[in-house]
Amino acid sequence: MSNLCEWVDRERIRMIPYHTIDHEGFLTGIVLDRIVIDGRPVENAIAAISEKDLKYPVILHAGM
Numbered sequence: 102m103s104n105l106c107e108w109v110d111r112e113r114i115r116m117i118p119y120h121t122i123d124h125e126g127f128l129t130g131i132v133l134d135r136i137v138i139d140g141r142p143v144e145n146a147i148a149a150i151s152e153k154d155l156k157y158p159v160i161l162h163a164g165m
Contacts, residue, residue: 117147
């Protein structure tokens with residue numbers, strides 16, 4: 102692939118920066134067409150993947 106940015110956009114992959122008290126880095130995110138949260142559809146949500154064992158199985162943006 103000659104242009105990495107075009108490939109990432111087409112494949113709907115996002116790199117999400119994060120910062121905690123003891124670490125910082127990036128999570129790999131995948132843009133979802135649609136998910137339903139508490140019966141309400143959310144379009145173009147991003148599901149991030151973490152290799153760390155998190156205290157919570159899902160973390161949502163306050164706007165969701």
